Amino acid sequence: MLKPPRSLTIYIGIFGRTNVGKSTLVNYISGQDTSIVSKVAGTTTDAVYKIMELLPIGPITLVDTAGLDDTSLLSKERIERTNKVFELTDVAIIVTEPNIWTQYEQNIVAELTRRKTPFIVFVNNYKDEILSNSFINILKAYNNQHSKLLNESEYRESFLNEFKRILIDIIPEETLNLQPLTDNVIKKYQTAIMVVPIDLGAPKGRLILPQVQMIRAALDESAMVYIVKDTELQRCLDSLKNKPDIVICDSQVVKKVFDIIPKNVLFTTFSIIFTSNRADFKIMLQGIEALKNLKKDDRVLIAEACSHHASKDDIGRIKIPRWLSEHFGFDVKYDVCAGMDYPKDMKKYSLIIHCGGCMINKKQMISRLNYAVENNVPITNYGMVISFINNTLDRVIEPFTKS
Numbered sequence: 001m002l003k004p005p006r007s008l009t010i011y012i013g014i015f016g017r018t019n020v021g022k023s024t025l026v027n028y029i030s031g032q033d034t035s036i037v038s039k040v041a042g043t044t045t046d047a048v049y050k051i052m053e054l055l056p057i058g059p060i061t062l063v064d065t066a067g068l069d070d071t072s073l074l075s076k077e078r079i080e081r082t083n084k085v086f087e088l089t090d091v092a093i094i095v096t097e098p099n100i101w102t103q104y105e106q107n108i109v110a111e112l113t114r115r116k117t118p119f120i121v122f123v124n125n126y127k128d129e130i131l132s133n134s135f136i137n138i139l140k141a142y143n144n145q146h147s148k149l150l151n152e153s154e155y156r157e158s159f160l161n162e163f164k165r166i167l168i169d170i171i172p173e174e175t176l177n178l179q180p181l182t183d184n185v186i187k188k189y190q191t192a193i194m195v196v197p198i199d200l201g202a203p204k205g206r207l208i209l210p211q212v213q214m215i216r217a218a219l220d221e222s223a224m225v226y227i228v229k230d231t232e233l234q235r236c237l238d239s240l241k242n243k244p245d246i247v248i249c250d251s252q253v254v255k256k257v258f259d260i261i262p263k264n265v266l267f268t269t270f271s272i273i274f275t276s277n278r279a280d281f282k283i284m285l286q287g288i289e290a291l292k293n294l295k296k297d298d299r300v301l302i303a304e305a306c307s308h309h310a311s312k313d314d315i316g317r318i319k320i321p322r323w324l325s326e327h328f329g330f331d332v333k334y335d336v337c338a339g340m341d342y343p344k345d346m347k348k349y350s351l352i353i354h355c356g357g358c359m360i361n362k363k364q365m366i367s368r369l370n371y372a373v374e375n376n377v378p379i380t381n382y383g384m385v386i387s388f389i390n391n392t393l394d395r396v397i398e399p400f401t402k403s
């Protein structure tokens, strides 16, 4: 069976001191030997990601983290990586042993609360120890709408059922049922043309994830979908008896498509749909104001949510800097981060230009956006920047701004 992309799964982050039983819990849930289980403290040297189907919830990613209390030489880097897991965790599980609740666990609770992340406290009570009144009283405080208590010894036989019941209870509705990519864009039975250039930058033999996800979302609406290269768009339009309801294109051909399609057809880009679906559209749009005010030698961060081999025509590293240089008539300085990397030191940037983020979940995208806002750094999106440069921005944001 094909695995779903991680960005479409619910991330369950498992936190706790070293050797407290986090890996055992992962194996308990997944029914597989996913993580290394060992008596040696800190065996999980990095976060371990495991995608699985957890019916009836759907696809989940279990993230087994390294303990944050590890004092080994590698621990600084490991702690950094574990901290990154907070960014993407939709629901957390704090694993603890009977009658142990320290500042360490409280710090995790504080971090999750700050991020509005619901959590489950899992007491790994395989020795059937009697829980002290003071321990029970502490944990009772975490048995509410946003957090739940799961004592392993109470549910040993029916653990998985109880775990799923609690998860469904605690996962926010918008996480459980992701907003469809078609919202504001494609209605039931409509006709859409998707324009996909096959140029040197296109991966060989396949479409990229935003395109694939958009096609699937359109099919879910029983839409009629025509997929064409930019060179065939006019021919496609000519062949249709009625005009399409919407044209969606790759940002790189936005000007060409804008010039071809009728004025009364809804028009946007894959990148802008993703921004609307998984980020704060208004904040991203405000970033364009900062773009307009860029000055020579300002520093701009190009942020990509996946690691890929950069071609000589790479959109983030080559094309956007070149187009901005042509547009403004001067150069700014660029840093690039990719994949899980996202710099802590933000203050030096005048602007962040982020990709559509199809490889990360909404929680991580929002965490990145919030971090930029907390540091007073404007943030915007590839598609918005490219459309701005091509004088098509007003038109491509119309599906998301008109009431």
Ligand code: SF4
Binding pocket: 208, 209, 210, 304, 305, 306, 307, 355, 356, 357, 358, 359, 360
């Ligand atoms: S660069 Fe961003 S939008 Fe493009 S494929 Fe990677 S995660 Fe998706």
